[in-house]
Amino acid sequence: MAALATGFCLSSVLLVIWVGVCSPVCVEVPSETEAVQGSHMKLLCISCMKREEVSASTVVEWFYKTEAGKDELICEYRKVYHEFPSRFSGRLQWNGSKDMQDVSITVLNVTLNDSGIYTCNVTREFDFEIHRPLFTSSRLIHLTVVEEAGEDFTSVISEIMMYILLVFLTLWLLIEMVYCYRKVSKAEETVQENATDYLAIPSENKENCAVPVEE
DSSP states (O other): OHHHHHHHHHHHHHHHHHHHHTSOOOOOOOOOOEEETTSOEEEOOBOOOOGGGTTOEEEEEEEEEOTTSOEEEEEEEESEEEEOSSTTTTOEEEOOOTTSSBOOEEESSOOGGGOEEEEEEEEEEOOOSSOOOEEEEEEEEEEEEESSOOOOHHHHHHHHHHHHHHHHHHHHHHHHHHHHHHHHHHHHHHHHHHHHHHHHSOHHHHHHTSOOOOO
């Protein structure tokens, strides 16, 4: 019983560590919306897929809304990356992932005129035997370009929350290990007490404990 409890506790701890470290997770986080003039700005666009959606073919289109209010196609990814003539010519860089869940781009050497609304359109066509349904999603990014960088309170708060989460997970893991250790120790003590009680019974009482067999 003690060995079984030990194995169960160790399996629980290893499962927590494996899920937290080894399991890939896709999270659709929003993009940053402020860039400093002259820097490189990554426009983040994440469109997570379910496991059964991995075989889908994906087309990505990036638009920029001009002063006239028209959405101008600046680049797309359709099996290969292609950039269209625009004010961003030579300053765009594909920054997506191989599984096409992260379909972000980076604007190089941003200028004050790059402020505006960017749209990321993702279209997926699924390869089912009966039909080929389409799935579309859009992300809007309101980018503001400033001359100088200010204090980024958001990143500071994010770091603080990350450290708090790490401390919480560490404490929870320690509590789980202590609980498992106490459970195993209690099981071993119970086994030892039962063995001691049995040895303390006199020999004649042990013989009397036997059930008589009728002829």
